[in-house]
Amino acid sequence: MQQTxxxxxxxxxxxxxxxxxxDIVTCAVDxxxxxxxxxxxxxxxxxxxLGVGVWDASKIVLISDHYAPCVxxxxxAILKLTREWAAEHNILxxxxxxxxxxxxxxxxxxxxxxxxxxxxxSHSPTGGAFGAYMxxxxxxxxxxxxxxxxxxxRVPGTIRINWTxxxxxxxxxxxxxxxxxxxxxxxxxxxxxxxxGGDTVAGLDMMERMTLANMAAELGAQTGIVAPDEITAAYVxxxxxxxxxxxxxxxxxxxxxxxxxxxxxxxxxxQVAAPHSPANAADVGDADKAHIDQFYIxxxxxxxxxxxxxxASVLKGRKVAPGxxxxxxxxxxxxxxxxxxxxxxxxxMDAGANLLPTGCxxxxxxxxxTLAEDEVCLASTARNFQGRMGAKTSMVYLASPYTVAASAVxxxxxxxxxxxxxxx
Amino acid sequence: xxxxGRVWRFGxxxxxxxxxxxxxxxxxxxxxxxxxxxxVDASFAAMVxxxxxxxxxxxxxxxxxxxxxxxxxxxxxVAAVIAPSFGxxxxxxxxxxxxxxxxxxxxDGIQMSxxxxxxxxAGSISNLDSGESxxxxxxxxxxxxxxxxxxxxxxxxxxxKS
Numbered sequence: 060m061q062q063t064x065x066x067x068x069x070x071x072x073x074x075x076x077x078x079x080x081x082d083i084v085t086c087a088v089d090x091x092x093x094x095x096x097x098x099x100x101x102x103x104x105x106x107x108x109l110g111v112g113v114w115d116a117s118k119i120v121l122i123s124d125h126y127a128p129c130v131x132x133x134x135x136a137i138l139k140l141t142r143e144w145a146a147e148h149n150i151l152x153x154x155x156x157x158x159x160x161x162x163x164x165x166x167x168x169x170x171x172x173x174x175x176x177x178x179x180x181s182h183s184p185t186g187g188a189f190g191a192y193m194x195x196x197x198x199x200x201x202x203x204x205x206x207x208x209x210x211x212x213r214v215p216g217t218i219r220i221n222w223t224x225x226x227x228x229x230x231x232x233x234x235x236x237x238x239x240x241x242x243x244x245x246x247x248x249x250x251x252x253x254x255x256g257g258d259t260v261a262g263l264d265m266m267e268r269m270t271l272a273n274m275a276a277e278l279g280a281q282t283g284i285v286a287p288d289e290i291t292a293a294y295v296x297x298x299x300x301x302x303x304x305x306x307x308x309x310x311x312x313x314x315x316x317x318x319x320x321x322x323x324x325x326x327x328x329x330q331v332a333a334p335h336s337p338a339n340a341a342d343v344g345d346a347d348k349a350h351i352d353q354f355y356i357x358x359x360x361x362x363x364x365x366x367x368x369x370x371a372s373v374l375k376g377r378k379v380a381p382g383x384x385x386x387x388x389x390x391x392x393x394x395x396x397x398x399x400x401x402x403x404x405x406x407x408m409d410a411g412a413n414l415l416p417t418g419c420x421x422x423x424x425x426x427x428x429t430l431a432e433d434e435v436c437l438a439s440t441a442r443n444f445q446g447r448m449g450a451k452t453s454m455v456y457l458a459s460p461y462t463v464a465a466s467a468v469x470x471x472x473x474x475x476x477x478x479x480x481x482x483x
Numbered sequence: 484x485x486x487x488g489r490v491w492r493f494g495x496x497x498x499x500x501x502x503x504x505x506x507x508x509x510x511x512x513x514x515x516x517x518x519x520x521x522x523v524d525a526s527f528a529a530m531v532x533x534x535x536x537x538x539x540x541x542x543x544x545x546x547x548x549x550x551x552x553x554x555x556x557x558x559x560x561v562a563a564v565i566a567p568s569f570g571x572x573x574x575x576x577x578x579x580x581x582x583x584x585x586x587x588x589x590x591d592g593i594q595m596s597x598x599x600x601x602x603x604x605a606g607s608i609s610n611l612d613s614g615e616s617x618x619x620x621x622x623x624x625x626x627x628x629x630x631x632x633x634x635x636x637x638x639x640x641x642x643x644k645s
Contacts, residue, residue: 179548196548196575197548197575197576199636202635203579203635250570250571442500451521
C-alpha cells in the first residue's frame with residue numbers, strides 16, 4: 060500500500076503499520092512548542108484544574124515571542140508568568156526573547172525529519188519544511204497534549220503542489236506562497252496535508268522552504284511538508300539536532316494524492332497581496348499605487364537571515380524615501396547576530412531602517428510597531444486580515460522582502476527588479 | 484441533542500483576527516468579547532443573545548490558532564456555528580470549548596434573524612420560519628463526546644480520573 064510522507068509519520072506516531080485517510084487516530088507527540096501568548100498563561104489553569112504536571116519536560120520547547128519585549132504592565136506580567144511556569148515545570152528548552160518560535164525551534168536543534176510535532180500557533184506548519192508533521196493547535200488542545208503526551212488527528216489526504224524551473228532575480232519563496240494563495244484560494248488545503256515538490260522546491264535552501272511551509276497555513280492546510288534531503292540533513296546537523304529523533308520518510312511512488320497542482324517558477328514575478336486577504340495577490344505591476352505609511356520587514360515568514368539579505372540587496376547604497384518609515388524586526392537573536400557579522404544590518408541601518416527587538420512584533424498586533432487607525436503597511440509577513448497589525452481600520456499589503464525594501468526606497472509599491480538591475 | 488435559536492448571518496472567510504482581535508489579546512475575555520466581529524458587524528457583540536446561532540459562508544475561523552475566537556463566541560452565548568467549511572484549528576478549538584461547529588453546504592436559504600432548529604445527532608437543520616429542512620454533516624462521534632462533556636477540559640477531568 061503506497062503512502063505519503065504525512066501518512067507514514069502519522070502511522071509511526073499512532074503506533075500503526077498503516078493509516079488510511081479519514082481514520083481518526085491518537086498519536087504520541089514528539090515535540091510540543093508553546094509561546095508566551097497561548098502557552099503558560101492559558102495552560103497553567105487547565106493543568107492545575109486537572110491536577111497534573113507536564114508529561115515530559117524534555118519534549119517541550121517554550122519561547123517568549125508574542126509579547127517580547129514587553130511594553131506595559133500587562134505584557135510584563137505575561138512574560139513573568141511564562142518564566143515562572145518554565146521554572147516550576149523545569150522546562151530547560153526555554154528561549155526567553157530570543158526570537159520567534161517557528162524560527163528558534165529548528166535553529167536550536169529541536170526539529171528533525173519524521174517527527175510528529177504540535178505548536179500552539181497557526182504558523183506551526185513551518186516545521187513541515189524539515190520533513191516533520193507539524194501543525195498548530197489551540198491552548199486547550201495544547202493543555203491536553205502537555206497532560207497526556209498525545210493528541211487525536213484525522214488522517215489527512217495529501218495535496219501535492221509541484222513547482223518546476225528557476226525563478227529570476229528579485230523573486231522569492233514568498234512570491235510562490237502568495238501566488239498559490241491567489242491561484243488556489245485560502246481553503247484549497249481543506250485541513251489536509253500539502254506536500255511541496257518539484258525541482259524548484261528541491262533547490263530552495265531551508266529558510267525559503269520554511270517560508271513555503273509557513274504559508275501552508277494561508278492555504279488552509281493542516282501542514283505543508285517538504286521531503287527531507289541533503290539540504291535538510293545539513294541544516295539539522297548544523298543546528299545540533301539529535302539524530303536519534305530523526306526518521307526520513309518519503310512518499311511512495313504511486314501514492315494517492317487528493318489533487319496535484321503545477322506551477323512554473325520561470326513565469327513567476329514579484330507578488331503583492333492587497334488588503335484584507337493573502338488571496339488578493341497579483342503581479343506587482345498590477346498593484347495599486349496605494350499610500351503606504353510603514354514598510355515592515357518582520358515575522359517568521361519574512362525576517363529570517365535570507366529575508367534580511369534580500370532587503371539589503373535592494374537597499375545597499377540607497378535610502379528610505381523621505382517621510383516614510385522602514386521597520387525591521389529580525390526573526391531571532393542568532394539571525395540578528397549573523398546579519399550584524401556579515402554586514403547586512405549595516406546596510407539596513409545606513410538606509411535609514413529602524414530596528415525593533417526580535418519577536419513577533421507588529422505582525423499580529425500584539426507587540427511593538429503596530430498601526431494606528433487608517434494607517435497602511437506593506438509587510439513581509441504572512442497575513443493581512445482586517446485590523447491584524449493594529450487598529451481595526453488599518454490596512455496591510457503583503458509582499459516579499461525584496462518588494463518591501465524597493466517600495467520603501469521609492470515610497471510606493473515598486474517592482475524590486477527595477478532597482479536590482481540598476482545598482483546605484 | 485437539539486438546539487434552536489435566532490440566526491446571525493455572515494459571509495465567507497470570517498477569520499479569527501476579526502472574531503478575537505489581536506490588540507485585545509492582553510485584555511480579560513469580557514472586554515475582548517465586546518470587540519468580537521466588530522469590523523464585520525458593529526452591532527453583533529452588543530445585540531447577540533444567548534442561544535443565537537451563527538450561519539456563515541465557507542472557511543469560517545481561518546487564520547490564527549487563538550482559541551479565544553471560540554471562547555468569545557461561547558461567552559457571548561452563541562449556541563452553534565454552521566458553515567460549509569471551517570478553518571481546521573478553529574474547528575478543533577470550538578469543540579474543545581463545547582461549541583458545536585456544524586458542516587452544512589445547504590445554507591443559502593437561511594437568512595439573518597430567522598429561527599432554526601439544529602439536530603446535532605441526526606444532522607438536520609430546520610428553518611422554523613420558512614419550513615425548509617436541510618441536511619448537515621453528522622458530528623463525528625469522538626467530537627460529540629466533547630460536546631456532551633462540555634468541552635475538552637471536563638472531558639479530560641473524567642478520563643484522567645478513570
